[in-house]
Amino acid sequence: MSLTINDLHLSIGGSKILSGISLEAKPGRTLGIVGESGSGKSMTALSVMQLLPLGSHTTGSINFAEHDLLNAPDELMQDLRGDDIAMIFQEPMTALNPVHTIGDQIAEGICLHTGASKSEAHRQAAKLMADVGLPVERFPLGRFPHQLSGGQRQRVAIAMACAQSPDLLIADEPTTALDVVLQAQILDLLRARVENSGMALMLITHDLAVVADMADDLIVMREGEIVDHGPTKSVLRSLAHPYTAKLAAASTHRPALKPANVALVAAPIVQVQNITRDYSTPRQSLFQKGKPFRAVDDVSFNIRAGESLGLVGASGCGKSTLAKMILALDKPTNGSILINSTDIATADQAAMRPVRCAVQAVFQDPGSSFDPRHTVERLIAEPLHLEPKLSADERRQRVLDALAEVAMPADSLHRYPHEFSGGQRQRLALARALITRPSLIVADEPVSALDVSIRAQILDLIADLRHRLGIAWLFISHDLGVVRAICDEVMVMDAGRIVERGACNSVFDAPQSNAAKALVAATPDLARAIALAENDA
Amino acid sequence: MSVPETHRLPGFRESAFASRSFVIGLTVTLIICAMAAISFIWTPYDVTSLAIGDRLQKPSAAHWFGTDHFGRDIASMIMVGARNSIAVAVVAVVIGMGIGVPLGCWAASRGGLPDEALMRGNDVIFAFPALLSAVMISAVFGPGAINAIIAIGIFNIPVFARLSRGGALALWQRDFIAAARVSGKSSARITVEHIVPNIADILIVQATIALALGILQEAGLAYVGLGTQPPFPSWGRMLNEAQTMMSFAPHMAIAPGIAIVVTVLGLNLLGDGLRDALDPKLARLRS
Numbered sequence: 001m002s003l004t005i006n007d008l009h010l011s012i013g014g015s016k017i018l019s020g021i022s023l024e025a026k027p028g029r030t031l032g033i034v035g036e037s038g039s040g041k042s043m044t045a046l047s048v049m050q051l052l053p054l055g056s057h058t059t060g061s062i063n064f065a066e067h068d069l070l071n072a073p074d075e076l077m078q079d080l081r082g083d084d085i086a087m088i089f090q091e092p093m094t095a096l097n098p099v100h101t102i103g104d105q106i107a108e109g110i111c112l113h114t115g116a117s118k119s120e121a122h123r124q125a126a127k128l129m130a131d132v133g134l135p136v137e138r139f140p141l142g143r144f145p146h147q148l149s150g151g152q153r154q155r156v157a158i159a160m161a162c163a164q165s166p167d168l169l170i171a172d173e174p175t176t177a178l179d180v181v182l183q184a185q186i187l188d189l190l191r192a193r194v195e196n197s198g199m200a201l202m203l204i205t206h207d208l209a210v211v212a213d214m215a216d217d218l219i220v221m222r223e224g225e226i227v228d229h230g231p232t233k234s235v236l237r238s239l240a241h242p243y244t245a246k247l248a249a250a251s252t253h254r255p256a257l258k259p260a261n262v263a264l265v266a267a268p269i270v271q272v273q274n275i276t277r278d279y280s281t282p283r284q285s286l287f288q289k290g291k292p293f294r295a296v297d298d299v300s301f302n303i304r305a306g307e308s309l310g311l312v313g314a315s316g317c318g319k320s321t322l323a324k325m326i327l328a329l330d331k332p333t334n335g336s337i338l339i340n341s342t343d344i345a346t347a348d349q350a351a352m353r354p355v356r357c358a359v360q361a362v363f364q365d366p367g368s369s370f371d372p373r374h375t376v377e378r379l380i381a382e383p384l385h386l387e388p389k390l391s392a393d394e395r396r397q398r399v400l401d402a403l404a405e406v407a408m409p410a411d412s413l414h415r416y417p418h419e420f421s422g423g424q425r426q427r428l429a430l431a432r433a434l435i436t437r438p439s440l441i442v443a444d445e446p447v448s449a450l451d452v453s454i455r456a457q458i459l460d461l462i463a464d465l466r467h468r469l470g471i472a473w474l475f476i477s478h479d480l481g482v483v484r485a486i487c488d489e490v491m492v493m494d495a496g497r498i499v500e501r502g503a504c505n506s507v508f509d510a511p512q513s514n515a516a517k518a519l520v521a522a523t524p525d526l527a528r529a530i531a532l533a534e535n536d537a
Numbered sequence: 538m539s540v541p542e543t544h545r546l547p548g549f550r551e552s553a554f555a556s557r558s559f560v561i562g563l564t565v566t567l568i569i570c571a572m573a574a575i576s577f578i579w580t581p582y583d584v585t586s587l588a589i590g591d592r593l594q595k596p597s598a599a600h601w602f603g604t605d606h607f608g609r610d611i612a613s614m615i616m617v618g619a620r621n622s623i624a625v626a627v628v629a630v631v632i633g634m635g636i637g638v639p640l641g642c643w644a645a646s647r648g649g650l651p652d653e654a655l656m657r658g659n660d661v662i663f664a665f666p667a668l669l670s671a672v673m674i675s676a677v678f679g680p681g682a683i684n685a686i687i688a689i690g691i692f693n694i695p696v697f698a699r700l701s702r703g704g705a706l707a708l709w710q711r712d713f714i715a716a717a718r719v720s721g722k723s724s725a726r727i728t729v730e731h732i733v734p735n736i737a738d739i740l741i742v743q744a745t746i747a748l749a750l751g752i753l754q755e756a757g758l759a760y761v762g763l764g765t766q767p768p769f770p771s772w773g774r775m776l777n778e779a780q781t782m783m784s785f786a787p788h789m790a791i792a793p794g795i796a797i798v799v800t801v802l803g804l805n806l807l808g809d810g811l812r813d814a815l816d817p818k819l820a821r822l823r824s
Contacts, residue, residue, distance in 0.1 A: 327719050349721075356721035369712035373734050379713075383720040432716065 001065040001084070001167040002026045002200060003048065008060035010040075010047060010224075017043050018224045021060070025168060025200040030191070032215030032232065033204045034247065036451040037422075040224040041204045045170045048202075049087055050077045064168065083113040086161035090173035092153035096145040102129075102156045103141025109163045128159040132189055149316065151182035155189070162193055169193070170202045175210065179315040179478035184522035187214055206451055208244075208251045209481075212236060212529035220244050236533040246453065251526050253456035254485040255463035267341070268302035269358065269440050269472055270326060275299050275335030277321050295321040296332070297496035305439060308466055308473035310483035310504065312519060313493035319476050322493070323444050326474065327361050328352070340439075357386050360433035364445035366425035370417035376428060377413040383436045402431040405469075406461060423454035430461065440472045447482055459485050480523045484508055492516040552814045559810020565803025573619040582610035584617050585768050593786045602792040605775070606782060611792050614770040618793065621682065621771050622800065625764070626751030628686045630744050633693020638740065640694070641701030642732055645709060646724040656702070659695035666692075668757060675763045685764040689754050693747055700743055704736035738815035745808035749801045756797050772797050 003025040010018035018040045025031045035041045046052050048062055050069060062069040064085065067076065081087075089095050096105060106128055107121035116124070126136045132155040145153055154174060161169055171190060175183035191214060194201045205211055211218060211232070218235045220228040220243060228241035239245040276298055281290030295318045303309055313319050324330040326337060328344045337344050339355045347355065360383065363369045370379050380399050384390060390398070400410055406427040417425060426446060433441050443462075447455040463486050465471060477483050483490055484504050492500040492507065494515030500507060511517045553559045581601070588608035596603045602611035644652040662670075671688035678684050708714060708731070717727045758764035759773025767774070772793040779789035 327715075329715055329718055349723075352721060356719065359719075361716065361719045363712040363715065365712055369716055371713045371717075371731050371735065382717060382722075386721050429716075 003085075003168050003202075004061075004063045005044070005048070006061045006063070008044070008047060008058065008062060010043060010052070010056060010058050012053060012057075013055045016224060018047070021221075021224075021226060023219055023226070023229070025202050027167065027200050028194060028198040029216040030194055030201040030203055030211075030214055032211030032218045033202065033221060034206070034208050034211055034218065035221035036206055036247075036453065038223070039221040041221050042172055043224075044221075045087065045172050045202065045204055048168075048170060049081060049085065079113075082109050082161075082166075083164045084166055085168045085170070086164070086166040087170040087172065088154070088157050088161050088174045090176050092150045092157060092177060095157045096153055098145050101142050101144055102139075102148070103143075106141075106156065106160050106163055109160060113164050124163070125159070128163055129156075131162070132156070132159045133185070134159070151178055151185065151315075154178060154182070154186055158186070158189060158193075162197075165197055166199055168200045168202065170204070172204045173206070174203075176205070176207075180480070180522040180524075181314045181518055183210070183524075190214070207524075208247050208452070209524040209526035209529070212526050213524060220247065233533045233536055236530045237536070239530070248526060248530065250452040250456040252481070253452075253459060255460045257463055257486065257488075258467040268304045269340060270303040270474075271338040272299060272301050272322075272326070273336050273338070275322075275325060275332040275337060277318075277325060277330065278333045294496050296325070298335075299493075299496075299498050300335075301491060301498065301501065303440060303472050303474060306466075306470045306472055307489065308475060308487045310487035310490035311474060311476045311493060312478060312480060312483055312490060313515065314519070315478060317493045317515075318496040319493050320444055323361075323442050323474065323476055327359060327442055328355070353386055356383070357436040358438050359440045359442065360436060360438040362426070362429045362433050362441060362443040362446045365449055366422045366429065367449075369429050370425065372417055375414050375416060379417065380428065380432045380435055383432060386436060398435055399431075402435040405434050405465065406431045421454075422450055423458060426450065426454075426458055427461065430458075430465070434465070434469070434471075437469075438471060440474065442474045442476070444476045445478070446475075448477065448479065455482070462486055478519075480508060480519060492519065553810060556810045556813050558806040559814060562803050562805070562807030562810050565799060566807050569619055569800050569803065570623065572616050573623050576613075576616035576620055580610075580613035580616050582613045584609055584613045584770050593782070593789075596788055603786075603788040605778065605789055606786070609770075611775075611789065614775060615772070615792055615796050618770045618772045618775065619796070619800075621765050621769065622752045622755055622797075625682060625686050625689065625755040626748045629689035629693055629751045629755075630747045632686070632690030633697050633747060634740065634744060637694040637697025637699075638701045638733070641698035641703075642705050642728045644698070645702045645705035645732075646728055652702075655698070659698055662691065662695045668754070668761075671754075671758050671763055680763045680766060682765045682769075685755055685758045688758070689751050692754070693751070696747060697740070697743065700739060701736055704739055705732045708732050708735055738811075742808050742812045742815065745804055745811060749804035749808070752797065752800055752804070 005023050008021040033041045103125050106125035110121040110124050175186050215232045218232045228244045277296040278292035278294050281293050283290050311319050325332050342355050408427050447458050490504050490507050491498050499513040500516050511520050591604050591608035592606050594604045600610050644655045674684045674688050756773035759771040760777045765771035775793040
């Protein structure tokens, strides 16, 4: 049974969202839908599910098997949803109901659609769990979602979606919230389901690299329209459409790296010496303390002036904990961190002042890194709190300078964060970090939440700042492509330890440790996919 | 994936005045406040002078709500009583917020043992109803409006402490707080600059509701004789005095009863409307 969309137009509250969408998802094939935020790819999926927000108006036709979905009554849609058409959402953290066990959640759909008894449904649920790589011996059905990691939850969501062997599975950014290793596992899982059960898969993503290996056919969307479509290989081979070419270029973008404009000094800015961070865990029993969880385990490294160092690893390997300790937001259990020869664990407030000026931060989520109630001027000037002697005019001048560094207009001063897009907010975050003229910026996944074309611009900006201002960077990411683009050296972290350090090219081309090998193997490679497509021609 | 939020949310005023409960609540509250304010300079009759000859009159043009068993004008007493109710409730809320919010914010910024100790202390206060603590305070210090204010105020402290701690805890996880810490700001300064403004909306809503509760509690205390003392009029005591004459002068109970109901209802509507206006997500869920 295949899905056919013909000339679909959608408007919500009078504003046009989709215009003239036509596509076909065939059994046993994967259809990739690529586009940036706001291109209408998720709305296309919701139109198929008939889960559009109130006030939506659609014209055209959506046919699935013999049903006309646009005019289908609610009862029919309820029958189809979860049974013949299933959907997986982006955020595994919120896709499951936190108060029900995973077994009950998988069994619910089975009971509902087949009328099976509860015990029969649980038996089937156990089998589905095994299929998605969560054997019941290790992951009993009685577990609650919070006891699972993000990747495991996404597997449960897939098990739920596949419970009825749907004819069509819509996956809306199923791996965007996951690191590359988990992404590769989830994509393998989906690919196997398509090959074995002959279902049709609609894979929606903003990253061309993800679908390049996966999809048989490709649709590129922009502003509610399909701008390019065809078999994946031929779309990638010719890159005939300028927008597809632009997306591909942005996805593989590498800024021209120039060495940092700084005199080399012998003393490193940061010396991390044998630090360890333990977190306590709940008591095992009344008389037995929980075994502490070691998030960072005996880590030592230095960062020199002007150096940009990447820190990569799967999620949960301890990289963010390490970053927090360098930013003095968290204290190591053992070991010491020296910044410009000041031990930040023992320094008092006065001694911390120059350290705070020297080390600034940029965070991952541009949505939450600004207080929504303050103006941009006040937000960017926040670190100037460290330099109390400045006059009001000097402060404003410093803010304007910082805005100019990140190519933001001066009239941003009196606006509020919500008036800016994600990419602009990340520029503002950079401006805030630059305002104290730091010698090191710790950036925790600064581009993971951005669209590929915006990501390319921010990477260019970072490379440029690095060259002009001679700032050292500690760049944390799970995306090897990003690290490779702007770092000289990279450290690979696994289970709290640094297992490998070396020049980017040598580590990524010839990884030594298992963790590095796994990361490299899991990273989707668009350049390779394009090259393969061209060789086929 | 995250859609960039470039559109502006509707302003507070637009969404507030679009909400019917906000408009009705605000109007009722303003009328009650105006009534109390006017009573300072003018009331139809003097509420302290007795006129036994006019006692227990039914509502008429001369006495809008009739007179009580001492011949005092009930309409005038309601006006002066409003002053009393509002004063007690407002001061009690100020006490509750003034102590509860700093405590809650402090607990959230410290975490660990201080947090735990404070919140358990809160639970202890919560365990006693306001009426009971008022009885205890009155037993020690004697009955009166001031002691009623203290009793209701103490009851308000854990409410505000718990609310601000919850809101603050969620905010402390956000990146902009981490950014402020990287800027070297102290917890106290972050609390003043970032935490309090961001929990102000839930606090305002809670304050409105606490005002309504305070008025109700003050009436309850005055009713059992532990609140405002005679001869100063109070809605709760008016109800108490009306009780014995219920069978032949029901108008004595009706007027203060309606005054209490309307005020509490008005404040609750105002609180609801404020909440909808300040948190548009919730309003959409309910409509």
